[in-house]
Amino acid sequence: MPQTYPFSAIVGQYEMKRALLLAAIDPAIGGVLVLGDRGTGKSTAVRALAALLPPIKTVLGCRFNCDPDAPTAGCPDCQRNSNARLKVDKRPIPVIDLPLGASEDRVAGALDIEAALTQGKKTFQPGLLAAAHRGFLYVDEVNLLEDHLVDLLLDVAASGVNLIERDGLSLRHPARFVLVGSGNPEEGELRPQLLDRFGLSLDVTSPTDIAERIEVVKRRDAFERDPAQFLDSWARKDAALGKRILKARAELNEIAVGDEILEIAAGLAIKLSIDGSRGELTMMRAARALAAYEQRERVTPELLLAVAPSCLRHRLRRDPMDESGSSIRVERAIASISVAVA
Missing domain, CATH: 1.10.8.80 (Magnesium chelatase subunit I, C-Terminal domain)
Structure with a gap:
């Protein structure tokens, strides 16, 4: 499993890091849109932030990351086990990439064709929205996303529920996540409806300070040469930051x-x-x-x-x-x- 670059080791990009931290403290803020240059650490920062946080408790066997302390009534997996005592599992906070070429079936979920052919059963195969529940959904080049996927994201972002009505299936499941989008505005603009759904928006640029650029290169090189040692050298700062996020969540109200x-x-x-x-x-x-x-x-x-x-x-x-x-x-x-x- 590849190692995740430490959040505390990211050089500069103060506004981006602050926006991600705020979205992690209060997901109701509505996600983060990051526009600007490539290679400025956007996807690295999202994964690093998720790695700061402790694993989430989930219902064992649930494909939708439901919380055992508050199981979702709309979850088909939890509904099947409603009469049994829910067993608890732990999973890392999910960070799911939504690729530009993904089909609607891949994103929303669809009929499991293999199960239908081999077992004669109509079984739902969850998509990326289910996998991202209680975590982060990252969309690179979000301004180039196809219109039908934009419409789907708008519906789910507004309701927190993914509704599937096709292929003989009719079900819904929870899909609440922190939406993080990135892109280059020179390659196309976002639809206003999607733009308004993001809580926070910011522009990122490559550093123009020589010392800062040198520090970026030095840290990245050190991480790639010896990830274990580099992670160990930043572990204390990352742990302190993670505790600070959890404390802020607890005191938010x-x-x-x-x-x-x-x-x-x-x-x-x-x-x-x-x-x-x-x-x-x-x-x-x-x-x-x-x-x-x-x-x-x-x-x-x-x-x-x-x-x-x-x-x-x-x-x-x-x-x-x-x-x-x-x-x-x-x-x-x-x-x-x-x-x-x-």
């Missing part, structure tokens, strides 16, 4: 969010002409997760404004009278809000 914070969030959304309330909800959740991560008792304006760019830049309408990039427009709005708050 205790973080206070005052009306003044919601007023700032609403003011930003109005100033930037953000449609709907999803922008404010995401800002509140992300700021609360950041407060829990930093071991604060309440969300402050400083924390809210820190996460605002990631929450809002991908929700802006096109403005033909303003050629500035989305990040610059958000920063200008934050600057005006900061002055008012001060």
Whole structure:
């Protein structure tokens, strides 16, 4: 089994790492979209983050990673064992790649043809959405994803349930995961419906600082030459970070969010002409997760404004009278809000 590069050893890319940490603390934030250069550690960071966290408890024999402490009523495997005492298993947090060329059957699941031919039974073969339940679903080049898969992801992301109605099958199963997408905007834009489903969005670029680029190369080379020793040298920092995430999760609901914070969030959304309330909800959740991560008792304006760019830049309408990039427009709005708050 290949070794996973340590999360703590990733050089730079502060906003990307913070966004992934916040999504791990509170999956309700809605996933992370990472746009920019290739080779900037996007997939490495996702796998490294999952490796930080302890294995999840699952129902033994369940193909859908159901939690034995809260088995899902819609799970076909758990329904079959509803009268028996559920046995517990442990599995690493899943990180599932959704390839661009995947068929809908591969993603959503379909009739198990082999079982149908050899046993004469209609058996459901779970897909990638089932495998990603309670974990991460990673889509590289998400902007090139075929429309029918985009529609499928939109439905599942909104409901947390995958519904299959074809090939003589009619069933549903839980499918809640942190959606992480990456891509190069020069190769095509995302559909607005999918873009709005991501809670956080950020741009990544290759480092321009010589010392930083050298450090990236040195660490990667050390990892590839002796993975065991490299992992051991970063184990303490990764373990501490994992405990910090778990502590933040446990304390998340205790973080206070005052009306003044919601007023700032609403003011930003109005100033930037953000449609709907999803922008404010995401800002509140992300700021609360950041407060829990930093071991604060309440969300402050400083924390809210820190996460605002990631929450809002991908929700802006096109403005033909303003050629500035989305990040610059958000920063200008934050600057005006900061002055008012001060």
